[in-house]
Amino acid sequence: MPTAIDLFAGLGGWSTGARAAGVQVLWAANHWPIAVEWHSANHPDTLHVCQDLHQARWDQVPAHDILLASPCCQGHSKARGQANGNPQHDASRSTAWAVVSALEFHRPGVALVENVPEFADWALYPAWTAAVQALGYQVAPHIVDCADLGVPQHRVRLFLVLTRSKAPLMLELHRRQHVAASSFLDFEGGKWSPIVKDGRAAATLQRVENGRARFGEQFIMPYYGKGSGLTGRDTNRPIGTITTLDRWALVRGDEMRMLSANEALAAMSFPVGTLRPNSHRQTMHMAGNAVPPLAGQRVLEALFAAA
Template sequence: MSALGYALSPIILDAADLGVPQHRKRLFIVGTRSKHPVELALPVFAHVPALSFVDFGAGKWAPVNRPGRSPRTLTRVAAGRRQYGSRFLAPYYGSGSGETGRCLSRPIGTITTRDRWSVIDGDCMRMLTADENRAAMAFPAEYRLPENHRLAVHMLGNAVPPPMTREVINALRKAA
């Protein structure tokens, strides 16, 4: 890009700083035909809690202590209960947010291309719904998703939250 005459500005942004209820870091490389790389003045918004999109009346709940549940999942749930009480989020696969999950008063971690986040409510748990994943990505409620849950989550996990794109474009317009 430099050889083609572009000045490059790499910028790492966290979606939570732009009003998205999700900690999601993304690298934006801004290329301009200016002599020097541009510096973007981006706003910083208050963090939006995960509680803003979790619907405790939705989804398919199952007992936490059902036969066949992974011992690692049970360990994460027990640690989350000690840390946050009876309602919280926990990564279902992998280590994610450590071994205790996340409280609902802070943004969720990154929404990935496959179901990753479970909601714990007392002795029951479930995965986030496609609608909750959409809201965690800050897509509007009317944004249409595929009927297939797995495909919807996959598409959302590959997306950039719209507020991130909007704020980068607005900052570019101001810098131009």
Template sequence: MRAIDLFAGAGGFSTGARMAGVDVVWAANHWQAAVDVHAANHPETAHACQDLQQADWRGVPAHDLLMASPACQGHANARGKEKPHHDALRSTAWAVVSACEFHRPQAALVENVPEFTKWALFPAWCAAMSALGYAVAPHLIDSADHGVPQHRVRLFLVCTQGKHPLQLTFEPRTHVGADSVIQFASGKWSPVIKPGRSTNTLARVAAGRARFGRRFVMPYYGSGSGLTGRCLSRPLGTVTTVDRWALVDGDHMRMLTAAENRGAMGFPDSYTLPTNHRQAVHMLGNAVCPPVARDVINALKESA
């Protein structure tokens, strides 16, 4: 099976496809830094850095499977107040329709946040795919159910040629705790009690200590996991595009490292990331968890 990866980012979809024995022959993204990371980890794949809404699909290799992760920022609740540029971000999903119209692959997998189905144009998008002969089957999948040490619920649209939507089934996997990716000897630690530490942070630390003891993770920025964080034997909460999770060890704490975020997303330890921490976390927070992509693709292959 041959696949292409649209809005490929750091390469989570491509990595999962490779785990499933699929050849990713072409990948594209509008951000050169992301293309460089993808190319470093997938040198056998042809790459393009371009706006996919302006793509000439004649130059894209033939393929059996189209994988795509259109921009989610215009759909996610975390986007904050609605802004004019969100219309442009939501419209990236139409590149999938354009590519499928030209190449007519046997299947397309589209990943996004669950709110994608609430998009005003989602019915029109599904109608366009239907006009091309594809039945669209939405699947809500939590990465923790696929052995990823992170709770991350995402929408996967399984689009297959035919009249009837294809509902995939998966064997449940045991949940894996955040402790599987934590490296206590790494990172830049600082005292919990230090000048400038917010009272909200100190309150979360105190509550976490009372519930979990000396070692636990907690949301440092924003909300999530209530006020107490979560124990290390539990999967991490959703990894975002900016630092969110802090690790507490006794009287010291630090943000998770890029390597720990990589592990929480299910990427191999050998996967090359940008040396810039902020850039690495941004790419990881936008990525597809490779083990989830692997399981979705394997289930799709088995149903064929």
């Protein structure tokens, strides 16, 4: 059985996908204790470390075949801003160098790195790829909408396939049939509130009216930001990108509610029964930062098929 380690493991999207693909995850790390707690609950056979990976002791990490990593994306994402000189964003971008450090010490055969597509626009991306190549790795970028891999969510991400090969390894990622948001939305459950009430933003009310005109009395819509513009989304298509904050609202007649934490995990393709915090906010934060497990599984399966 191939083995792997998971950097910036979060709730365990990469690890869950790897397990489904027949990979044993030996070691996982994250700097946030709550993420480590729940990754441990879902992957009790994995060795866990809670630390800033800038200070990692790679000699204490078990040897492995595959390195899985999702460095912090907030400093690259359009949703959070990317300006240089912002200490928080510059620090988050620097997490990608932990991948280079791990590769330098262990030299696994393959590394899979997931991030937002804007990662490739980072001013230091050429230096980062040069460092990876100096270690003997080829870099093959794949920009993928996770909906095309069977995840019930439109989520465009960059998957970098790093291999110790003569040429970059481009994977054959077969396009799957899209899975509708209706597959996990529960319009009968949850806590609903009146659409028209004191404090409701005019933009929200306008989205509701526009959504009704297009989709009738039952649909989903972005509660803030640009999302799907000033209207809703048909539940027969995948939901839009799950973020770390409450973004999607369900509309049913004259009532509405926000997407539940369990629905968000389902939208990310986490299996039913995935253990999570009772805190809605903490779960949404980890869900929005995760690799969709099914996407991770499909990428690994394509990697094995190409080997």
